Amino acid sequence: MVNSWWRRSARALAIALLLSFAAPALAADDAADEVGYQFSTDWTGPHTAVWLRHLARFMKKPDIHGLEIGCFEGRSSIWFMERIATHESSTMSCIDVFTDAIEARFDNNIEVAGFSDRMKKHKGYSQDVLRKLDYASFDFIYIDGCHLASCVLTDAVLAWDLLKPGGMIIFDDYVWALEKAKTQRPKVAIDAFMTVYANHIRVRERGYQVIIEKLAPRSDRELVGKPVVHSEEWEKDYEKKKKD
Ligand SMILES: C[S@@+](CC[C@H](N)C(=O)[O-])C[C@H]1O[C@@H](n2cnc3c(N)ncnc32)[C@H](O)[C@@H]1O
Numbered sequence: 001m002v003n004s005w006w007r008r009s010a011r012a013l014a015i016a017l018l019l020s021f022a023a024p025a026l027a028a029d030d031a032a033d034e035v036g037y038q039f040s041t042d043w044t045g046p047h048t049a050v051w052l053r054h055l056a057r058f059m060k061k062p063d064i065h066g067l068e069i070g071c072f073e074g075r076s077s078i079w080f081m082e083r084i085a086t087h088e089s090s091t092m093s094c095i096d097v098f099t100d101a102i103e104a105r106f107d108n109n110i111e112v113a114g115f116s117d118r119m120k121k122h123k124g125y126s127q128d129v130l131r132k133l134d135y136a137s138f139d140f141i142y143i144d145g146c147h148l149a150s151c152v153l154t155d156a157v158l159a160w161d162l163l164k165p166g167g168m169i170i171f172d173d174y175v176w177a178l179e180k181a182k183t184q185r186p187k188v189a190i191d192a193f194m195t196v197y198a199n200h201i202r203v204r205e206r207g208y209q210v211i212i213e214k215l216a217p218r219s220d221r222e223l224v225g226k227p228v229v230h231s232e233e234w235e236k237d238y239e240k241k242k243k244d
Pocket of ligand 1: 042043044069070071072073074075076077095096097098099102124125126127144145146147151
């Protein structure tokens with residue numbers, strides 16, 4: 001009797017200790033609310049095993065910079081900072097249109113996680129904000145904002161130039177809502193991007209999500225593909241036509 005009381009007490013103490021040490025990693029758990037997080041939906045948990053497999057190379061390295069398009073309440077952003085962009089010199093940039101309520105939850109969650117100093121928040125449409133960010137400044141970019149095909153394609157093309165060679169783009173919801181019209185979901189945009197950039201990417205994952213790696217560095221001779229260079233004959237003809 002006394003023995004089993006001791007066993008139960010010791011077990012409860014061990015669980016309490018484990019939870020208190022594990023607190024920073026609780027973002028994806030039900031127990032998250034207990035440490036002050038405010039989450040309504042978990043869109044992160046199902047993907048973390050795949051992210052770990054492909055992004056592990058960035059773990060613990062200094063100066064790793066991630067960008068997320070569509071951060072919502074910050075659950076995935078916090079996961080990236082806890083597991084991938086972990087170094088004190090690494091950052092996460094987040095773009096979202098944010099309603100006031102969602103922004104308040106995002107701010108709370110980033111603060112509870114202790115990441116306010118390493119988080120760069122951009123409120124606005126990704127299609128506007130992406131044009132203002134620095135060229136080749138990110139190691140990984142998660143595209144999970146507006147799900148219309150036109151938005152996803154624009155986000156992907158704008159994100160491409162912001163990505164360092166060797167960097168990764170993660171597309172969410174590749175096969176989401178296949179019953180919807182093609183223009184209302186991401187798949188056709190992700191397929192188009194992979195087709196057009198085929199010579200400059202390695203497709204690392206093609207399941208519910210797609211993960212591509214950027215192979216092409218930018219140089220004077222090569223922007224994305226081989227630039228169109230007109231022949232000397234064409235140039236002469238063009239100059240002549242201009243004079244006529
Ligand atoms: C599915 S949620 C993102 C979930 C989040 N990545 C996670 O895993 O927890 C999509 C988010 O994209 C944002 N969003 C939708 N359209 C956007 C746009 N054009 N620009 C920026 N954010 C957008 C929404 O406000 C919403 O918070």
